[in-house]
Amino acid sequence: PEPSTVPENGWHCGHFFYRFRREAMAAPLSSECVSQFAAALAPSGDAAPERLASYWISGHGADFGIMVMDPDPAKVDAVHQSLVAPPLGQFVEAVWSFVSISEVSEYVPTIERFRDRLIAEGADPDSDELKAKVGAYERRLPMMNEQRLRPEFPEWPAACFYPMNKSRVPGANWFTEPFSSRNAMMAEHAQSGIAFAGKVSQLITVGVGLDDWEWMVTLWARNPDYLKDIVYKMRFDVASAKYAEFGPFYVGYRAAADEILDHCKV
Ligand code: 76R
Numbered sequence: 001p002e003p004s005t006v007p008e009n010g011w012h013c014g015h016f017f018y019r020f021r022r023e024a025m026a027a028p029l030s031s032e033c034v035s036q037f038a039a040a041l042a043p044s045g046d047a048a049p050e051r052l053a054s055y056w057i058s059g060h061g062a063d064f065g066i067m068v069m070d071p072d073p074a075k076v077d078a079v080h081q082s083l084v085a086p087p088l089g090q091f092v093e094a095v096w097s098f099v100s101i102s103e104v105s106e107y108v109p110t111i112e113r114f115r116d117r118l119i120a121e122g123a124d125p126d127s128d129e130l131k132a133k134v135g136a137y138e139r140r141l142p143m144m145n146e147q148r149l150r151p152e153f154p155e156w157p158a159a160c161f162y163p164m165n166k167s168r169v170p171g172a173n174w175f176t177e178p179f180s181s182r183n184a185m186m187a188e189h190a191q192s193g194i195a196f197a198g199k200v201s202q203l204i205t206v207g208v209g210l211d212d213w214e215w216m217v218t219l220w221a222r223n224p225d226y227l228k229d230i231v232y233k234m235r236f237d238v239a240s241a242k243y244a245e246f247g248p249f250y251v252g253y254r255a256a257a258d259e260i261l262d263h264c265k266v
Helices: 031-041 073-084 111-120 128-149 179-194 224-235 257-264
Strands: 012-020 051-057 064-070 092-102 158-166 200-206 215-221 244-246 250-254
Touching: 012 073, 012 215, 031 073, 031 257, 051 257, 064 073, 064 250, 073 092, 092 215, 111 128, 158 224, 179 224, 200 224, 215 224
Parallel strands: none
Antiparallel strands: 012 064, 012 092, 051 064, 051 250, 092 200, 158 215, 158 244, 158 250, 200 215
16 A cells, blocks of 8 residues: 555544643733634644543643544644643643554454354344344444444533543453353343443543553443443453453543633633
């Protein structure tokens, strides 16, 4: 392929978390800094990434966070650079970030595997019912893959972000398990997830080769209850109970630039 910074399939994804350096502020942010903040979170024209959402973050770990996606890695990083450029930059400090790319996981059933699974669950291979289910999946799959690769960000109020690995310790090494058993564990995992349809929307982006953890988990929820409910439920799935390792959790609430500044009293 031609050398390029644009992934062949997915989009670049950046999660950035910041604190306001109140210790460097003698007074509230100047109107110049406020404008810079607002402009950084609402880039326009050529600078506008395909997706950008901002959140105020609960707890002391960060004051606010942003999530950005675009085919061009420079457009994703430019949002961060616009926040930390002078003069605002002396008052804004990045505390954590994660670099990843969207993809369609190898465990997303192909049409063939979807059909095989229904048969394994007892469906009659020649039945009209099976054909109808496979047909419906075949029609939905392109849309579902579009949401995995180039997701719309739901406008829901609550969101939670955390990185994870699958363990490589003796007795629980995910990467030495055969595909068939990983696939079965991920099918159980997906069943748990589907129970939250309409309540939680998730995006799994990949950090392997790009950052310190293997995956970045983004959960958007209609209500924060569902964040704790889904993560708790999944703790009992073998894929998580036996193999998952987690990094820092950030929980936040959707907020525009002015709402973040208001909330943070800067
Ligand atoms: O993408 C799909 O919907 C297909 C099924 C599916 C896959 C392949 C799926 C469904 N997930 C997949 C892969 Mn998931 N997911 C997580 C977490 O906290 C924890 O214990 C785990 C963090 C949550 C909350 C979650 C939610 N998922 C993965 C992968 C592996 C990627 C790889 O190896 O390629 C990870 C690390 C991961 C982690 N998952 C779902 C959900 C939800 C809500 C669903 C159902 C989505 C739906 O409605 O279809």
